[in-house]
Amino acid sequence: MSEQKETLTPTFLWAEDNGSIYLSIDLNHITSLSTKFSDSSFKFSGISQKKSYGLDLNFKEKIKPDTVKSSQKRKLEFVIEKEKAGYWKQLLVNKRDYKGRIGIDWEKWND
Secondary structure, three states: OOOOOOEEOOOEEEEEEOOOEHHHOOOOOOOOEEEOOOOOOEEEEEEEEEEEEEEEEEEEEEEHHOOOEEOOOOEEEEEEEEOOOOOOOOOEEOOOOOOOEEOOOOOOOOO
């Protein structure tokens, strides 16, 4: 009988300016990292400290998936270019998705 590991939801933060979304996932030393962007979604999976994590985000507005930049230092960070400039009222189609796991990154927020 094979043991199946539970996929946990990581804590993540977001911020925006007129042209970009800033997304950071609060995990470090990620192995088996997989990310996939489409024009309206983001999928993430990875292992950190022997635990499996995943996200499946459906963005409220469209993005340019081919322009996404990422870095992995203390945490996993993404800069995501918006398809249309302007401020979003919310990040996700359903604002109740990931309640308690999503927060505002006030250090990166620009008015």
